[in-house]
Amino acid sequence: MGTIAVLGAGKIGEALLSGLISAGKSAEELLFTERHPERAAELTERYGIASVGVTEAAKRAEVLVVAVKPQDIEPLLAELAPLVGPGSLVVSLCAGLPTTLYERRLPDAVPVVRAMPNTPMLVGEAMSAVSPGRYATAEHVRTVEDMLRSVGKVVEVPEAQQDAVTALSGSGPAYFFYLVEAMIDAGILLGLPRAVAEQLIVQSAVGAAKMLAQGSEHPVLLREAVTSPAGTTINAIRELERHGVRAALLAAIEAARDRSVELGRAHEA
Numbered sequence: 001m002g003t004i005a006v007l008g009a010g011k012i013g014e015a016l017l018s019g020l021i022s023a024g025k026s027a028e029e030l031l032f033t034e035r036h037p038e039r040a041a042e043l044t045e046r047y048g049i050a051s052v053g054v055t056e057a058a059k060r061a062e063v064l065v066v067a068v069k070p071q072d073i074e075p076l077l078a079e080l081a082p083l084v085g086p087g088s089l090v091v092s093l094c095a096g097l098p099t100t101l102y103e104r105r106l107p108d109a110v111p112v113v114r115a116m117p118n119t120p121m122l123v124g125e126a127m128s129a130v131s132p133g134r135y136a137t138a139e140h141v142r143t144v145e146d147m148l149r150s151v152g153k154v155v156e157v158p159e160a161q162q163d164a165v166t167a168l169s170g171s172g173p174a175y176f177f178y179l180v181e182a183m184i185d186a187g188i189l190l191g192l193p194r195a196v197a198e199q200l201i202v203q204s205a206v207g208a209a210k211m212l213a214q215g216s217e218h219p220v221l222l223r224e225a226v227t228s229p230a231g232t233t234i235n236a237i238r239e240l241e242r243h244g245v246r247a248a249l250l251a252a253i254e255a256a257r258d259r260s261v262e263l264g265r266a267h268e269a
């Protein structure tokens with residue numbers, strides 16, 4: 001895999017760097033670029049990873065991971081263009097941005113892989129999906145998959161599915177955090193101390209996630225097993241249905257997909 005440089009060490013860039021360090025990658029084989037000196041110093045202090053300029057990153061790293069906001073991509077690609085060639089490997093983590101954007105802005109035949117991870121990289125439990133661009137070989141895809149597999153699970157998908165992936169698993173942890181936050185509030189409403197409500201819900205989430213991850217039973221069956229006849233759970237389910245929670249989730253994830261498409265379209269020219 002060699003040296004990896006993260007260009008733009010914000011939330012997801014830091015999650016990747018932190019996950020790679022926890023997975024045993026040495027700080028000497030990692031680099032990052034960051035435009036705020038205080039943020040750069042904070043990350044170097046926390047992980048022992050050197051902050052460099054884009055030129056040095058391109059010179060020293062085998063893998064260049066682009067982790068800036070989609071809105072910030074154009075100046076970065078203009079900076080990168082004279083520094084990369086067919087021997088480079090560019091990995092884009094940016095929501096919505098197609099590999100063709102990179103291929104248009106960078107010199108001929110620069111291999112690009114589009115990848116969509118999520119923040120559980122921080123704890124080695126990411127879900128990532130990768131899609132090769134036009135010049136990326138199976139070897140390039142393997143390099144990116146190896147990097148992401150060291151911090152979680154990886155699937156390969158056709159690039160046309162990446163906007164849906166972004167809406168589902170890229171943003172997905174936020175939906176779970178939102179649900180947990182709302183369920184803790186429910187505990188407060190019912191008069192439980194906050195610390196107790198938090199412990200009850202977080203451990204219930206961990207337990208439910210472990211059962212789901214085992215994959216031996218479909219989520220519907222797992223839910224039915226909790227739902228006793230004329231019991232408490234079915235009363236709660238009736239309220240969830242009455243308030244359209246399933247439809248809200250469908251609409252929410254569709255809206256996230258639409259935003260991913262829109263972020264890509266902003267760079268069509």
Ligand SMILES: NC(=O)C1=CN([C@@H]2O[C@H](COP(=O)(O)OP(=O)(O)OC[C@H]3O[C@@H](n4cnc5c(N)ncnc54)[C@H](OP(=O)(O)O)[C@@H]3O)[C@@H](O)[C@H]2O)C=CC1
Pocket residue numbers: 007008009010011012013033034035036067068069070072075076093094095096116117118119170171
């Ligand atoms: N957060 C997440 O869960 C996920 C995010 N992504 C994708 O990752 C990308 C980053 O998202 P996120 O980490 O949330 O955003 P952040 O804003 O936290 O991180 C981006 C960082 O890059 C910095 N930056 C911008 N331009 C440059 C540049 N030219 N050189 C160096 N640093 C630069 C930003 O500085 P400044 O603060 O000044 O803007 C910021 O610190 C996005 O494209 C997003 O779609 C993908 C999967 C999950």
Ligand SMILES: O=C(O)[C@@H]1CCC=N1
Pocket residue numbers: 095166170171
């Ligand atoms: O909210 C966003 O745009 C990014 C992409 C996926 C998760 N966070």
